[in-house]
Amino acid sequence: MTITAESSLIHTQTLPNGMTVLIQNMPWLRTAAFSLAIPAGVQQEAESKAGLSSLTCEMVQRGAGHYSSRDLVAVQDNLGMDRSCGVSSAMASFGAAMPAESLHDALQLYSSIVRQPHLPADQLDDARMMMIQELRATEDEPTQRVMRRLRELHYGNRLGRSNQGTMESVTALTQDDVREFFTNKYQASGAILGIAGKVDVQRVTDVIQQAFGDWKAEPDSNQVQPSGQSKYEFIESQSSQTHIAFSFDSIPYGHEDYFRMRAGVGILSDGMSSRLFDRVREQRGLCYTVVASCNSLKNGAGVFGYAGTTPERAQETLDVTLHEIDHLTDDLSDAELDRWKVRIESGLIMEQESSASRAASLVSDHYQLGRAMTTEELESKIESLTLESVRDYWTANPPANFRLVTLGPSALTTNKIAK
DSSP states (O other): OEEEEESEEEEEEEEETEEEEEEEETOOOOOEEEEEESSGGGGGGGGGGGHHHHHHHHHHOBBTTTHHHHHHHHHHHHHTTTTEEEEEOOEEEEEEEEGGGGHHHHHHHHHHHHHHHHHGOOOOOOOOHHHHHHHHHHHHHHHHHHHHHHHHHHHHHTTTTOOOOOOHHHHHOOOHHHHHHHHHHOSSTOOOOOOOSSSOOOHHHHHHHHHHOOOOOOOOOOOOOOOOOEEEEEEEEEOOOOEEEEEEEETTTTSSTTHHHHHHHHHHHSSTHHHIIIIIIIOOOOOEEEEEEEEOOOOOOOOEEEEEEEEHHHHHHHHHHHHHHHHGSSSOOOOHHHHHHHHHHHHHHHTTTOHHHHHHHHHHHHHSSSSSSOHHHHHHHHHHHHHHHHHHHHSSSOOOOOOEEEEEEEEEOOSSOOO
């Protein structure tokens, strides 16, 4: 095992099996947290087995090692764990925050979960039914429906596919599918473990070596590329509302210009004083909500937005929203940039009070950047931004390759989509 220190606070460890560990001691806290990401996300599924990554993520938590499914839940509760899990395009993730004294036992427990799950066949139908219920809920929720389809248009079927799968694919998944996916994808190579909170770095390092040091490693060089296209899709629905989802190309978190781009999106849509909220919602009263945010994969990115309005005001809502995006650089002000900086720095301060948030950030940074960024470094990048640098980026890189999905009684028109 090699151990280096990227700063006085973040320690990076590389196990011989390829698993990366990042540890940050936050001695002022009484809690500790971990975030474990395994390269077993949606892009690892076969197209015909959509939803398999999520089903496997659910199944591995239904008993492991010496614990039955019920006993496992009881042990987690006894350790005071506030836990979470989920599947993204690239990763299956497991995390928990807890009293600091429970961390070592929790790491040992999750070693069993991701390495020795029971995958009980008699619980497969229950896990499947949970996913089917989530799918039905999505179909009944128009905001999720348009955003889900927008992501598919933006990144393509493989990277943009929902982790929920489809009714047909989820219904067809078998116990053999789950076991095969677990065997092939749940392994150390490419996995990232982030730990933050009140921890003794050397002691937790020893625990990690014992729990994960002999985990199998079978590198997978599979790297899926985005394959989206500029397109407009209209979903007809006799509704009293119109739902508008839009996106355009952007740059990923690891790009050198990322924060110049991010500041512009922040001026557009971070907080109630942002342009979209103020100029589309408040001044004109066109919609009940309008937002835009950055989305970043390792090898692709976009700015995704949503507006909810009435059918009568939908076309104007779309036109004004796109106008504000196109004309971001027309009247940028130092006051807008300063407000955004304050919001970001406030978030950084709050992250220092949350071991769970910091552990997740360590993992995200390493996945996107290949290293963990210290809070001080991030703060420095934000503070160094100038209005000129933000304007120069957006002038040189105007929004392009729009995708648009609307749901409502009537289709809308836009010149942003090539015919």
